[in-house]
Amino acid sequence: MKVITDTRTAFARELAPELRQPAGLLFTMMLPFLFLALFAPLLPSMGKGGGGTDPGSPWQWFVPGMLVLLGLSSTAGAGASLLNEMSSGTFERMLVTPLNRAAMLVGRALKEVVVLLTQALLILILLLPTDFRLRPLGALAGLALLTVFGIGIGALSFTLALHSRKQQTLFYGVQQVIFFPLLLLSGVLLPITQDSAPGWLYVLSRINPVTYVVEAERALFDGRFGEMNVLYGVLAAAAVAVLGVAAGIRGMRNASV
Amino acid sequence: MIHTRGLTRSFRVKGDTVDAVRGLDLEIDAGSVVAFLGPNGAGKSTSLRMLTTLLPPSSGTATVAGHDVVTDPAGVRRRIGYLGQGNSAGANFQVTDELVTQGRAYGLSRADACARAERLLAALELADLAKRTVGTLSGGQRRRLDIAMALVHEPGLLFLDEPTTGLDPQSRANIWKHVLRLHKDLGTTVVFTTHYLEEADLWAERVMVVDHGRVIADGSPEQLKADLAGDLITLGTAGPTDADRAAEVARALSTVREVTVEETEVRVRTPHGETQLPILLRNLEATGVQALTARVARPTLDDVFLTLTGRTLRENADADAPTTTPDGARA
Numbered sequence: 283m284k285v286i287t288d289t290r291t292a293f294a295r296e297l298a299p300e301l302r303q304p305a306g307l308l309f310t311m312m313l314p315f316l317f318l319a320l321f322a323p324l325l326p327s328m329g330k331g332g333g334g335t336d337p338g339s340p341w342q343w344f345v346p347g348m349l350v351l352l353g354l355s356s357t358a359g360a361g362a363s364l365l366n367e368m369s370s371g372t373f374e375r376m377l378v379t380p381l382n383r384a385a386m387l388v389g390r391a392l393k394e395v396v397v398l399l400t401q402a403l404l405i406l407i408l409l410l411p412t413d414f415r416l417r418p419l420g421a422l423a424g425l426a427l428l429t430v431f432g433i434g435i436g437a438l439s440f441t442l443a444l445h446s447r448k449q450q451t452l453f454y455g456v457q458q459v460i461f462f463p464l465l466l467l468s469g470v471l472l473p474i475t476q477d478s479a480p481g482w483l484y485v486l487s488r489i490n491p492v493t494y495v496v497e498a499e500r501a502l503f504d505g506r507f508g509e510m511n512v513l514y515g516v517l518a519a520a521a522v523a524v525l526g527v528a529a530g531i532r533g534m535r536n537a538s539v
Numbered sequence: 540m541i542h543t544r545g546l547t548r549s550f551r552v553k554g555d556t557v558d559a560v561r562g563l564d565l566e567i568d569a570g571s572v573v574a575f576l577g578p579n580g581a582g583k584s585t586s587l588r589m590l591t592t593l594l595p596p597s598s599g600t601a602t603v604a605g606h607d608v609v610t611d612p613a614g615v616r617r618r619i620g621y622l623g624q625g626n627s628a629g630a631n632f633q634v635t636d637e638l639v640t641q642g643r644a645y646g647l648s649r650a651d652a653c654a655r656a657e658r659l660l661a662a663l664e665l666a667d668l669a670k671r672t673v674g675t676l677s678g679g680q681r682r683r684l685d686i687a688m689a690l691v692h693e694p695g696l697l698f699l700d701e702p703t704t705g706l707d708p709q710s711r712a713n714i715w716k717h718v719l720r721l722h723k724d725l726g727t728t729v730v731f732t733t734h735y736l737e738e739a740d741l742w743a744e745r746v747m748v749v750d751h752g753r754v755i756a757d758g759s760p761e762q763l764k765a766d767l768a769g770d771l772i773t774l775g776t777a778g779p780t781d782a783d784r785a786a787e788v789a790r791a792l793s794t795v796r797e798v799t800v801e802e803t804e805v806r807v808r809t810p811h812g813e814t815q816l817p818i819l820l821r822n823l824e825a826t827g828v829q830a831l832t833a834r835v836a837r838p839t840l841d842d843v844f845l846t847l848t849g850r851t852l853r854e855n856a857d858a859d860a861p862t863t864t865p866d867g868a869r870a
Contacts, residue, residue: 375641377592378593379616
């Protein structure tokens with residue numbers, strides 16, 4: 283089918299430079315890496331705070347959140363490459379080809395996810411010597427959820443880029459304005475509970491879809507598959523993915539540069 | 540190959556409506572080489588962008604390679620090649636990778652795309668750069684790669700938007716050599732925009748002069764020059780008095796369109812300059828005015844543009860250069 287061949291073409295194009303220079307993926311994983319190296323060791327035992335985990339290891343609570351942070355930081359900038367190609371004329375050349383427009387978006391988003399998964403695996407491997415306990419099934423499920431979430435954020439980033447073509451600063455502005463609130467309100471760094479947080483902040487964190495993804499990741503990495511948190515997280519990630527891909531495909535179809 | 544009726548495009552710029560293209564009616568036959576010649580901002584690129592499905596028209600219809608640009612853009616895209624004004628190849632990608640991707644985008648198998656890429660790189664003298672990152676190429680190399688990308692699927696119709704702008708004469712000639720080879724070998728129709736007169740004059744079989752969003756003249760370069768400009772006879776005389784008298788004699792000739800005097804020089808615009816010059820010289824001798832020098836210059840497309848608009852293309856092309864002669868004297 284043409285849309286599948288075209289997706290593969292778009293995906294292969296984007297992936298080739300990453301394969302030729304694999305060191306490049308270290309740059310977009312700096313943020314979670316720094317938090318893990320320089321912040322996590324300061325964490326006290328979290329007790330049952332952020333989702334009820336093994337009180338002995340702060341890693342157990344902190345790492346799943348860092349993977350979600352990776353999902354955000356690694357894919358949120360994906361649109362920047364598209365933005366560059368829109369101003370250089372490279373995107374225009376793609377638009378004149380018969381490449382399927384949905385494939386142009388999905389192929390790019392899939393490449394972002396491959397990079398994201400590689401980075402996530404790298405982080406998990408680096409954590410093997412610590413007392414972070416890796417449950418293979420839970421980790422697999424967690425990475426699968428991260429994939430869905432990453433596709434959504436990547437696609438939203440492309441959508442933002444497509445809408446910023448006349449004003450590039452819009453892309454970076456919106457990205458900055460959205461990124462940190464989403465991050466801080468998701469309880470990645472500190473647990474946001476009804477008891478510990480002011481009411482308004484708690485409400486905001488409950489509106490944030492990333493919160494649910496974080497809580498689901500914590501449950502999955504602990505092997506608690508049956509929790510409602512998992513269901514909410516899957517729904518939140520799927521909603522972000524559907525919204526992102528739909529908006530992105532629409533943006534690609536309407537892209538007249 | 541291309542057929543348009545009343546094609547227009549307007550843009551909203553800060554609350555004002557700018558009509559970039561005002562009613563384009565085109566009939567372009569398969570196998571021709573056509574130039575859109577005009578100053579910057581004349582609407583050439585906007586026209587090309589509509590024909591290549593990059594920009595929806597505000598009104599009117601366009602059929603390109605048998606398919607409507609609005610109702611069947613995919614059908615158009617499959618049949619055309621396009622070289623935009625920017626860089627087609629992405630800066631972070633490898634030269635060969637981009638060519639192969641482009642072939643794959645047009646539905647070639649990986650093996651075919653690789654074979655074509657290799658052939659084109661050799662043909663465009665880029666074989667040594669196959670493994671380089673696009674961003675490290677020189678301007679001329681990068682433009683040749685972009686040309687290769689526009690040709691990779693051997694399209695029947697090729698659009699080139701200012702293909703050689705910013706390149707040195709040698710690179711320009713090189714690029715045209717390759718485009719025209721494709722035109723000759725495969726019968727490819729070539730439509731290009733340019734504000735270089737020489738480029739339109741040398742390579743196009745048909746030139747459409749575009750100004751303010753309209754086609755104001757259409758024909759082969761020879762036709763346009765003969766019909767709209769005529770040859771330029773320049774006479775040198777001993778002094779301003781002689782020049783004035785010579786000008787009067789010249790004005791008496793029936794074919795003469797325009798006579799101007801500048802100090803000791805007389806410029807006579809007329810069709811068929813070679814046959815008019817001997818007559819003019821005989822008439823001058825009969826009235827006792829001596830011409831010291833005489834020469835006939837063939838008109839350029841710039842003369843055509845000047846006749847049509849009262850402006851020269853060279854001024855427009857050099858508009859950003861700080862030194863323009865205040866009296867508008869032409870080079």
